[in-house]
Each structure stands twice: as structure tokens, then as C-alpha cells.
Amino acid sequence: MKDKQPVDIVDTQNLKIGNDHRIKIRIFEAKNFYRNNKADSYCIVTANYLSEDGRTIERPQKLNLPLMRKMSNPFNNGTIRRKGSYSSTLIDKKSLEPLLGQKEGKEKIKDIQYETKIQPCNSNPFWGEYFEIILNKNFYSVKIELLLKNSLLSFPVGEIYLYKYELESNKEGKVFEIWKPLNSKNISIKKEINENGHSHLFESINDDILHDCIVCENIIQEEGIICSQCHITTHVKCSQNLCNCEACGSIRIEYRYIDYPILPLKYYCKLKDLIVDEKLNIVNLISKSCDSKDEAARDIVAILNEGDLAIPFLSQQCKLEISKTKVPETLFRGTTFCTKGVDFFMKLICKDYLDETIGPTIKKIIKQHRDCEIDPTKLINEYGEYVTDADHVPDENIVNLKECIKMILDSIIESSVHFPVELRELFSKIQDYAVEEFPNEKNVRYSSVSAFVFLRLFSPAILNPQLFGIIDENLKSREVRTLTLISKFVQQTANLVEYQNGKESYMNVLNNMIKEYIPLVKKYINSISRVQHKSVIKQRKRFFGILIRKKVENDMMEEKGKGRVDLEKWFSSVHRLINRNLNNIKKEVDKNSTRFKLHISRNIRKINWTTFLNDTISKENKRN
Numbered sequence: 001m002k003d004k005q006p007v008d009i010v011d012t013q014n015l016k017i018g019n020d021h022r023i024k025i026r027i028f029e030a031k032n033f034y035r036n037n038k039a040d041s042y043c044i045v046t047a048n049y050l051s052e053d054g055r056t057i058e059r060p061q062k063l064n065l066p067l068m069r070k071m072s073n074p075f076n077n078g079t080i081r082r083k084g085s086y087s088s089t090l091i092d093k094k095s096l097e098p099l100l101g102q103k104e105g106k107e108k109i110k111d112i113q114y115e116t117k118i119q120p121c122n123s124n125p126f127w128g129e130y131f132e133i134i135l136n137k138n139f140y141s142v143k144i145e146l147l148l149k150n151s152l153l154s155f156p157v158g159e160i161y162l163y164k165y166e167l168e169s170n171k172e173g174k175v176f177e178i179w180k181p182l183n184s185k186n187i188s189i190k191k192e193i194n195e196n197g198h199s200h201l202f203e204s205i206n207d208d209i210l211h212d213c214i215v216c217e218n219i220i221q222e223e224g225i226i227c228s229q230c231h232i233t234t235h236v237k238c239s240q241n242l243c244n245c246e247a248c249g250s251i252r253i254e255y256r257y258i259d260y261p262i263l264p265l266k267y268y269c270k271l272k273d274l275i276v277d278e279k280l281n282i283v284n285l286i287s288k289s290c291d292s293k294d295e296a297a298r299d300i301v302a303i304l305n306e307g308d309l310a311i312p313f314l315s316q317q318c319k320l321e322i323s324k325t326k327v328p329e330t331l332f333r334g335t336t337f338c339t340k341g342v343d344f345f346m347k348l349i350c351k352d353y354l355d356e357t358i359g360p361t362i363k364k365i366i367k368q369h370r371d372c373e374i375d376p377t378k379l380i381n382e383y384g385e386y387v388t389d390a391d392h393v394p395d396e397n398i399v400n401l402k403e404c405i406k407m408i409l410d411s412i413i414e415s416s417v418h419f420p421v422e423l424r425e426l427f428s429k430i431q432d433y434a435v436e437e438f439p440n441e442k443n444v445r446y447s448s449v450s451a452f453v454f455l456r457l458f459s460p461a462i463l464n465p466q467l468f469g470i471i472d473e474n475l476k477s478r479e480v481r482t483l484t485l486i487s488k489f490v491q492q493t494a495n496l497v498e499y500q501n502g503k504e505s506y507m508n509v510l511n512n513m514i515k516e517y518i519p520l521v522k523k524y525i526n527s528i529s530r531v532q533h534k535s536v537i538k539q540r541k542r543f544f545g546i547l548i549r550k551k552v553e554n555d556m557m558e559e560k561g562k563g564r565v566d567l568e569k570w571f572s573s574v575h576r577l578i579n580r581n582l583n584n585i586k587k588e589v590d591k592n593s594t595r596f597k598l599h600i601s602r603n604i605r606k607i608n609w610t611t612f613l614n615d616t617i618s619k620e621n622k623r624n
């Protein structure tokens, strides 16, 4: 039977199509790059835009004037933000003003740049940081630069580019992870670098795509060459300033590019019905067959939370996960749809709680700027040699670190009364299920909850306070180390075991402190897993109320602006996710029993409705 398409729900006359246009980049690590002694490393990410006049971009050869790369003022119709795991810090107005004041006639206009943390001297630095850049239609490329920095200066050692024309092969946010070779145009280090690598294998460029010169950063309009091995492009005249092919090391990144329509909320009615369906068939299918558990969990939890359905959904997921776990030690330790879902829900709920508990303490620790290093291999003695022996770590450093740890842990433990009610409800259920499944395990009532609140909330927030919006500024390398050590300690204490003589034996000096804090951590966990006043939870409007909200109310909401949850963005995201994974979802359905197939067939037809939505959008785009 032919699917009956619900044509009547879309009123194409007034269809206002928005656009979700952004790139998410995660910078992992770099290796084999030029290093000099005792320099720290960090990366800078820059987004580039082309001039406002779209036609000049398409036909550069018809222009008599040289094309200039300039920023098309991306602040008019989009925001740019530095993004952590989920929370984001908007770049403030102060940093925008000097950029907006720059004259258009200048050849190079510096775009907004985002920096990673500075990683202390290391041949294989690891950042693991996320950046999310909201783009506009003039987006052209993203540049990632690796820089070295010592007390005197900071200089670039290599860079990579991601171009729009390459990214556009997948606009649905598929995740790519790659090692990309770095290139350098830093002539001062060229001689030293060129002992590595080999000559580029240049060929002349003969396609219609616009290419950038990696050396002068202008668009190549004539005599361009491309290396068939590393794929860099450059002017013939600029090529002598380049370092050898594969001589500059490489960088590992993950990226996803999104350019996807957002419809007005009312058009997502059918999709909403599918997601909140009481048996959650579609949600379960997505959770099993989606290529990005992280994204799926986040979108679905955000939508369910608007309908007050996140807690029942997540406790169900946790119950399932507990029943599948064989050894209590591994409970909630893996990255699954369930753990990612609870992870995101905590970040959604706990923003203020984190700001009020560890927030002030972390700021205080940064301000004090005390040396807390206790790893001997990272300490240098008065003769400029590495300490290497744990006995020679200065007592003062140990005392400093202990004081910082005490401040952080006390601020957590003393805050249990302020712990968000929504999470208490979830944690009390998780604790009950875990104790039921493992009745003879004394510690499971603690470890089941600490796997979330300590290992997935406090510990990462202490390690990366910028990502959780706790601080705005970039950390100095001393504070990076201090917070890393505190985070390790919190993690160990939350595991309820002392340090054994493992590979980080320098942490053994903290064992007495761990013993001291384990009972306090247990007490804290018990206290946040208890629901005291159930009636405190505010009942919000359920979905239906949100979706059929009167027009007047809608306008009022838009005027208020702040505090409004962008539900349509989440729906657009789920729609994109389903589209990207449609084949996998269908395969997953086929694996099931005939009865399930019959039951789900009606819903699958509704998933096909996403095709209808796409048709509507493409028709609309043609009309414009």
C-alpha cells in the first residue's frame, strides 16, 4: 500500500526555513612536529569568510582587481561561540569591537580566533578540546594552527585547513576523525625541519574549485600547484617558502560539518509524536543504530526534558544497562547511549550548581597560582635538571596540592543540600536498581552514582573548567597541571580505593587523604540520592502545550528571547540524525521478530515522512 503522506500539515505559503550551519571540531593531539626545548604547545582555530558579494566568489577570473580575503562580518546573522562539551561561552562584545572597527580596505582582516589550552612541554601534546563555530553563508574555510610558546615568544610550527568545498560532501554532521599532515611556512625553522620528509609531488591545478595558497593565504587565480601526496595547494611563486612534504608532523582532529534546515516548530508535530510515544520504539531504534551515541542521546534527552519525560526515560535506560552488566566494577564505565544521556542531562541541570560549588574554589586556586606539581618527572631542580626521584619533590608543593584538594572536595561535600532535585530523583532510582541487581556488593550503592556525579561531572569540570563555563580565560600551564592533579585525586577518591604502586606512584603521598575523604564522599553520595521534598519539582508544560502555543504567545516568547529553549533546533537535529542513519535503522528493524516488525511498520512509515519533509524543503528552496 502506498504511504499516505500528511500533505495538509505543511502550509508552504508561510514556511520560514531556518538553517543550522556550524562546524564542530575536536582537536586531539599532535606528533612529530618541530620542537625546541622546554616550549609549550597550543592550537589556534580560525574561521575564514569571503566577501559579502557572492558572485565574485564564483567567478574570480572576471575580476580585474585581485581578490582579497576578508571577513564578511559574521556577527550580523550568527553568533560565534567557543563550545565545551555542551555548555558554551559566548565571546563577549569587548572582543568584537576592535574587529568590527577594522577597515574593509585592508588586505588581511584578522578573524576571531579560538585557542586551546597550553599543554606543557611534550612531544605528543594532547588537548581533546571541542570547538563549535556557528557559520554564515559566506563561510569559506577553517584553519588550525599549532604553535609553540616559551617565556619569550610564541611561533607557529604548522597548520592545516578544512575547506567548505570538501566539508560539503556531508552536511548532515557525520563524524570524521583523521590525522592530517601539518604544513609550515615559517622560514626561520625551515632548515631544521627539512632534514625530515621529502619533496612535494606538485602537479598543476586543473579543476574549477577555488583553492587557497597555503603560503600567502590568498585565493589562487593563476599558476596554482597541488601536491598529490599531502594535497596542499600553493602559488608557483610561493612554493619555495614551503617546508618539505610530511616534514612538519601531523595533528589528529575530529570534525563534523552541519548545514541543515530548521523548520518552524509546528512542522515537527509528527516527529514529536514518534519520540514521546510511550513505548519509545523509535528512540530505542535510534539508540541502537545511530552512528553517534553522543549526538543521539543529547538530542533526545533535550526534547524529552521539555516534556518532563527525561527522568523516566533515563532511569529506564539505566535499569537496562544495569541488568546487562556482569561485574559491578564495570557498571556505567563505558560510553553508551545510556551513560551519554545521563551525562548530558547532568550538564543540562547542573550548570548553576557547578558555578556555586566548585566555581568559586577553582577561581581562587587560579588566582593563588601556587606550585602544586608533585610529579618528579615534571620538576626541575636548582641546577636545571629533572628531579626524577619522588623523595625530592618539595614538601611545599605537596602541602599546596593538599590544600587545593581540600578546598575543592569540601566545597562539593558541603553543597549536598543544594543538589538539584531532578537529579536526586534519577540517582535514587539508579541506586535502587544497582543494589537490587548486586545485593552482595557493599560499594555498588556508591559506585553506581559516583560513576556519574564524580567521574562524569566533577572530575571533567575540574580538569576543563572552560568547557563547563566555569571560567572564561585560558589557563596558564601551572594551573593546567594543578587542576589535572586535583581531578585525578577526585577520580581516585570517587572510586573508593587508595593509590597502589602503579605507574603514577608519586600520587601515593595522597593516600592518607583519600582514606580521610572516602567516608565523606560516601555520605555525600547517599545524601544526593535521596528525594526529600518530591513536590518541589515544578511541573512544566508538556509538549503539546508547547507545540500548539498560540501565535500571540509565540511572538511574546520571541521578543523575550532569553530563556527560550530552541526546541525546533533539537527537532531539526533528530531529523538530521534519522536521515543520516535511515539505512541502519531499517536494518535494525529487520533483526527483530515479526510481531515487532508489524508493530513498528506504521512508525517506520512515519519515519519515511522525513523524506516528505525533505521534499517540502527542496521545493521551497527552488521557489525562492
Ligand SMILES: [Zn+2]
Pocket (backbone or CB within 6 Å): 199, 200, 201, 227, 228, 229, 230, 231, 232, 244, 245, 246
Ligand atoms: Zn606534499
Ligand SMILES: [Zn+2]
Pocket (backbone or CB within 6 Å): 213, 214, 215, 216, 217, 218, 234, 235, 238
Ligand atoms: Zn601564494
Ligand SMILES: [Zn+2]
Pocket (backbone or CB within 6 Å): 198, 229, 245, 246
Ligand atoms: Zn610521504
